[in-house]
Amino acid sequence: MTATRPLPLQGIRVLDVSQVMAGPFACMMLADMGADVIKVEPPGGDQTRGAMGFKMKGADSMGFLNMNRNKRSLTLDLKTDEDRETFYALAKTADVIVENYRPGAVQRLRIDYASVREINPKIVYVSISGFGQSGPWAERPGFDLMAQAMSGVMSVTGYPGEKPVKAGVPVADIGCALFATAALLSAYIGAQKTGQGQHIDASLFDAAMAFSVWDMSEYWGTGAAPTKLGTSNKMSAPYQAVRARDGYFVMGATNQKLWARLCALLDRPDLVAHADYATVPLRLKHREALIVALEQEFAKRDSADWIAAMLAAGIPAGPILSYPEAFEGEHGRHRRMCMEIDHPVEGKVKNIGFPVKLLGTPQQVRRHPPLLGEHNDEILAEIRAAA
Numbered sequence: 001m002t003a004t005r006p007l008p009l010q011g012i013r014v015l016d017v018s019q020v021m022a023g024p025f026a027c028m029m030l031a032d033m034g035a036d037v038i039k040v041e042p043p044g045g046d047q048t049r050g051a052m053g054f055k056m057k058g059a060d061s062m063g064f065l066n067m068n069r070n071k072r073s074l075t076l077d078l079k080t081d082e083d084r085e086t087f088y089a090l091a092k093t094a095d096v097i098v099e100n101y102r103p104g105a106v107q108r109l110r111i112d113y114a115s116v117r118e119i120n121p122k123i124v125y126v127s128i129s130g131f132g133q134s135g136p137w138a139e140r141p142g143f144d145l146m147a148q149a150m151s152g153v154m155s156v157t158g159y160p161g162e163k164p165v166k167a168g169v170p171v172a173d174i175g176c177a178l179f180a181t182a183a184l185l186s187a188y189i190g191a192q193k194t195g196q197g198q199h200i201d202a203s204l205f206d207a208a209m210a211f212s213v214w215d216m217s218e219y220w221g222t223g224a225a226p227t228k229l230g231t232s233n234k235m236s237a238p239y240q241a242v243r244a245r246d247g248y249f250v251m252g253a254t255n256q257k258l259w260a261r262l263c264a265l266l267d268r269p270d271l272v273a274h275a276d277y278a279t280v281p282l283r284l285k286h287r288e289a290l291i292v293a294l295e296q297e298f299a300k301r302d303s304a305d306w307i308a309a310m311l312a313a314g315i316p317a318g319p320i321l322s323y324p325e326a327f328e329g330e331h332g333r334h335r336r337m338c339m340e341i342d343h344p345v346e347g348k349v350k351n352i353g354f355p356v357k358l359l360g361t362p363q364q365v366r367r368h369p370p371l372l373g374e375h376n377d378e379i380l381a382e383i384r385a386a387a
Contacts, residue, residue: 005360005361006034006361007033007034007358007361007363008033008034008358008361009030009033009034009035010034010035011034011036012030012034012035012036012095012096012188013035013036013037013038013093013094013095013096014027014030014031014035014036014037014038014094014095014096014097014098015037015038015040015090015091015094015096015097015098016037016038016039016040016071016098017040017097017098017099017100017101017111018098018099018100018128019041019046019047019048019100020046020047020048020051020100020173021048021067021144021170021173021174021177022100022128022173022174022176022177022180022202022204023098023099023100023126023128023177023180024039024046024048024067024068025067025173025174025177026098026126026128026176026177026178026180026181026184027039027071027098028067028068028069028070028071029177029181029355030096030181030184031069031070031071031367032069032070032354032363033358033363034361035096036072037070037071037072038071038072038073038074038090038094038375038379039068039071039072039073039074039370040074040076040078040087040090041073041074041075041076041372041373042075042076042077042078043075043077045075045372046064046068048061048063048064048067049061049064049372051063051064056345056346057345057346057347058345058346058371059372060345060346060369060371060372062349062350064369065343065346065349065351065369066351066352066369067369068369068370069341069351069365069367069368069369070365070366070367071367071369071370072367072370072374072375072378072379073370073371073372073373073374073375073376074090074373074375074376074379074380075372075373075376078109078111079109084109084110084111086380086383087111088116088119089383089386089387090379090383091111091116091119091120091123092119092120092386093382093383093386094120094123095122095123095124095188095191096123096124096125096126096184096188097116097123097124097125097126098126098128098180098184099111099125099126099127099128100127100128100129101127101129102129102130102139102141103127103129103132103133103134103138103139104139106127113125113127113199117197120197121195121196121197122191122195122196122197123197124184124187124188124191124197124198124200125197125198125199125200126180126183126184126200126202127199127200127201127202128176128180128202128203128204129142129201129202129203129204130142130143130146130147130203130204130205131147131150131203131204131205132201132203132205132206133201133203134201137150137205142203142204142205143204144166144170144171144172144173144204145166146204147172147173147203147204147205147207147208148166148167148171148172148208149164149166150205151172151205151208151209151212152208152209152212152215152226153166153167153171153172153208153211153212154166155225155226155227155228156212156215156226156227156228156229157228158228158230159228159230160227160228160229160230162228171207171208171211172204172205172207172208173204175204175207175208175210175211176202176203176204176206176207178207179202179206179207179210180200180202183200183202184200187200212226214234214235215234218234231250232287232291233252233254234284235254235284236252236254236255236280236283236284237280237283237284237287237290237291238251238252238253238262238283238287238290238291238294239251239252239253239254240252240291241320242291242294242295242298243295243298243299244298244299244301244302244303244305244306245298245299245300245301245302245303246302246303247303247320248303248320249303249306249307249317249318249319249320250317250318250319250320251306251307251310251315251316251317251318252315252316252317253315254280254316255280256279256280258314258315258316259272259277259283260272261313261314261315262310262313262315264313265309265310265313265315266294266297268297271293276289276290277290303319304319307319335353336353336354337352337353338350338351338352338353339351339352339353339365341365341368342368343368343369344368344371345371351365
């Protein structure tokens, strides 16, 4: 469907005063949905510009290029009075500010919520930090690894008895970005009704803990602390990675109907009414023996054969793909999860596709990830015109 109306956030101005991942990712999603996102960077730029262990043609890393499309860049030294006044002038025109300084730093710079609210009462001001704006850990430096460890996420990641393992992707960073985006859009809607914005306190720690809904439901219901389960699931079995003749695949027979279908597919009617496997609670209790029994059957055929047979029987199953396989496979290509964008230094550069598709107003790459300070003159001219 061709877009015939503006993107939903067109006309909203966001100041992205953040670096690295959670803040920039949240602001990129807003930019993708039409917001005018101005990336306010220190003279040396977002530290992610120089991150990662390989060089591009220009100064910016591939990570930076994947978290900052559709933005403009303005460099300001917020430690100076002159540039701070420029920031205030820009803040008067903004709807949302997202910052991720360590708690206390924006107060010292005098760009905190209380200061900005004096000049713009409708501002929605989002503070992203490792552990929140208050509490005994508030002033600690916070990164995804620390949030995963200190929130409990690492305690349930990996296999029993093995050394600590973090989630393979930055769940605290990206989770915080998603929660912050939902909160700031809600606050923005509220500000349109009341004329009053608000301060949003988002943290990697809180975001990581929010993912524990099943684990903490188990703990509060039973008193038993959740533990590592590998790929299996505490709510149903079999629901995990299992070994076939040529390697592992994932499958789930999570209810009685699917369990019966699986037993029929395996030609093992004896398992349906087996004293240890007759119900979901029993299958959970005897999960290890159950998987041993199932893998004896799975070892007779290759994983692709089992996946095809299970899908034909209505049993959820799938291969375990590498990222290249997922992005370059038929479905990943159809979903456009890899797209090429034009860049003035890099030429064609790959970006992860839009994670959610707006079908009425499809997102577009309107701007390449900005060069450092690329839009200084343009934005400063807009400030002067608005004065």
